[in-house]
Amino acid sequence: MARRKFIAGNWKMYKTTAEATVFAQMFRMLLEEKPIPQADLAICAPFTQLAALEEAFRGSSVGVGAQNMHFAEEGAYTGEISAPMLKEIGVDICIIGHSERRQYFAETDETVNRKLEAAFAAEIVPIFCIGETLKERDAGQAFAVVERQLRAGLSGIPEANAVEAVIAYEPVWAIGTGRTATADQAQEMCAFIRQTLVSLYGVEAADRICIQYGGSVKPENAEELLAQPDIDGALVGGASLVPEQFHEICNAVSAMVK
Numbered sequence: 001m002a003r004r005k006f007i008a009g010n011w012k013m014y015k016t017t018a019e020a021t022v023f024a025q026m027f028r029m030l031l032e033e034k035p036i037p038q039a040d041l042a043i044c045a046p047f048t049q050l051a052a053l054e055e056a057f058r059g060s061s062v063g064v065g066a067q068n069m070h071f072a073e074e075g076a077y078t079g080e081i082s083a084p085m086l087k088e089i090g091v092d093i094c095i096i097g098h099s100e101r102r103q104y105f106a107e108t109d110e111t112v113n114r115k116l117e118a119a120f121a122a123e124i125v126p127i128f129c130i131g132e133t134l135k136e137r138d139a140g141q142a143f144a145v146v147e148r149q150l151r152a153g154l155s156g157i158p159e160a161n162a163v164e165a166v167i168a169y170e171p172v173w174a175i176g177t178g179r180t181a182t183a184d185q186a187q188e189m190c191a192f193i194r195q196t197l198v199s200l201y202g203v204e205a206a207d208r209i210c211i212q213y214g215g216s217v218k219p220e221n222a223e224e225l226l227a228q229p230d231i232d233g234a235l236v237g238g239a240s241l242v243p244e245q246f247h248e249i250c251n252a253v254s255a256m257v258k
């Protein structure tokens with residue numbers, strides 16, 4: 001069975017709620033003109049925009065996700081948001097372990113693992129991000145780093161949950177730099193990730209898990225990246241802020257899924 005494609009936008013810390021609502025209206029119009037039934041679509045937005053986006057995308061094929069969550073259900077964690085709080089407003093997707101959170105907010109393999117456990121417990125689909133820095137790639141450590149992040153993040157996670165996860169391979173050197181990984185580089189690492197998943201959960205489970213590529217995905221390179229056998233989708237930063245660009249990227253799957 002072919003895996004479904006899943007294209008998600010990561011808005012990072014961009015857009016006001018008013019701007020998000022305008023985006024949703026424009027994106028829905030583009031989808032009415034040219035629907036994309038071959039892929040699941042989602043926008044991962046800042047917390048304050050989630051409720052408005054849920055409403056604006058209701059009845060459409062676009063899901064709404066958060067970009068982070070705490071691992072506890074509740075507690076004295078000033079400034080944090082829990083999985084049940086996201087669920088309450090209808091959000092059932094969440095990016096976990098993005099490299100910007102690892103880099104600037106002290107996210108570790110261990111906190112990522114706890115957040116993944118919490119996401120599954122709340123029936124939130126995690127988009128679990130992994131990827132090496134340029135220094136690590138240049139030192140020949142890319143595969144070792146990605147394998148460590150993957151195994152540590154999924155530590156203790158049973159197969160029944162793991163098959164619902166989305167793994168996003170995002171080489172840090174390709175994020176926001178305009179320097180995308182080549183389709184061959186991206187495929188090579190995504191195939192390696194799937195092999196590692198085989199060793200963790202077996203062939204059948206690994207075959208079901210959605211692996212996205214992220215890092216300077218644009219309308220110009222989306223088709224080639226998405227055509228790779230182990231790349232099942234994309235996590236799109238900058239280009240997801242512009243409705244036409246994001247629609248064009250999502251539409252790249254139409255070229256290949258018949």
Ligand code: 13P
Pocket residue numbers: 010098170174175176177178214215216217235236237238239
């Ligand atoms: P860019 O598409 O802007 O490079 O960002 C990628 C990213 O970090 C998505 O999570």
